[in-house]
Amino acid sequence: EKLVTVQSLRKKKANGEKFITVALYDAPMAAMAQKSGVETLLVGDSLGMTVLGYDSTVPVTMEQMIYHVEAVARGNKKSLIMGDMPFMTYATTEQALTNATRIMQAGAHMVKMEGGAWLADTVRILSDRGIPVCAHLGLTPQSVHKLGGYRVQGRDEEHAKQILEDALLLDEAGADLVVLECVPADLAKRITKSVSMPTIGIGAGRDCDAQVLVINDILGLTEQPPKFSKNFLVEAEDIPGALRKYAEDVKEGVFPGEEHIFQ
Ligand code: KIV
Numbered sequence: 001e002k003l004v005t006v007q008s009l010r011k012k013k014a015n016g017e018k019f020i021t022v023a024l025y026d027a028p029m030a031a032m033a034q035k036s037g038v039e040t041l042l043v044g045d046s047l048g049m050t051v052l053g054y055d056s057t058v059p060v061t062m063e064q065m066i067y068h069v070e071a072v073a074r075g076n077k078k079s080l081i082m083g084d085m086p087f088m089t090y091a092t093t094e095q096a097l098t099n100a101t102r103i104m105q106a107g108a109h110m111v112k113m114e115g116g117a118w119l120a121d122t123v124r125i126l127s128d129r130g131i132p133v134c135a136h137l138g139l140t141p142q143s144v145h146k147l148g149g150y151r152v153q154g155r156d157e158e159h160a161k162q163i164l165e166d167a168l169l170l171d172e173a174g175a176d177l178v179v180l181e182c183v184p185a186d187l188a189k190r191i192t193k194s195v196s197m198p199t200i201g202i203g204a205g206r207d208c209d210a211q212v213l214v215i216n217d218i219l220g221l222t223e224q225p226p227k228f229s230k231n232f233l234v235e236a237e238d239i240p241g242a243l244r245k246y247a248e249d250v251k252e253g254v255f256p257g258e259e260h261i262f263q
């Protein structure tokens, strides 16, 4: 079967064909997701909250990320695996090179880092050396203590412009994907039209090139699920069925619905 690559994802963007991402953390979920039509598997540092019980992603370590990237890689055959770089492991480009190498050698095909213009040099350096990068803009959970909570970002025009400019800089620097988290739908649409890399939205409306949800939210494992998420297990018979329904609903433009979107 055909492998998902950075090139095949760009081709989907060019063809206006949506793709699906799920944040997940272990081998059986990875196996089910890639069989259910999920093109990209994100080993998110959300695992700090979803599986380890921390109240933010700040405590997550390289060792924990590597343990879970390895598990996901064992369950996967054809999807593209993205591994999150945890808090403060890419504060300098030196650190980013060392730690991205470890995430790639654990089995990821791409690393993800949170940040705007300041990260552009690092993106360029990793990209030039053969490490694909997914950027992450809008609500960046590793900065929760600076942001003062998990809030929608880019509501005012000035901040929206800054996020758009960050996206353009990171695109130019060689980023291959960008996650847009909790931004108004019209901003996500503007960014998606302006950058060459595909955009992956979460709480970012319907017009991104792809959508991402956390497996715990898809399966109803979250006590207080975020507004932008949906439990797909209630309409399905089993976990693969829930994943297929999520993928279908994204491809048909049914998910996210109005109730999941910030205006
Ligand atoms: O850690 C994670 O799961 C993420 C996604 C929510 C985008 O970064």
Ligand code: NA
Binding pocket: 044, 045, 046, 057, 084
């Ligand atoms: Na993350």
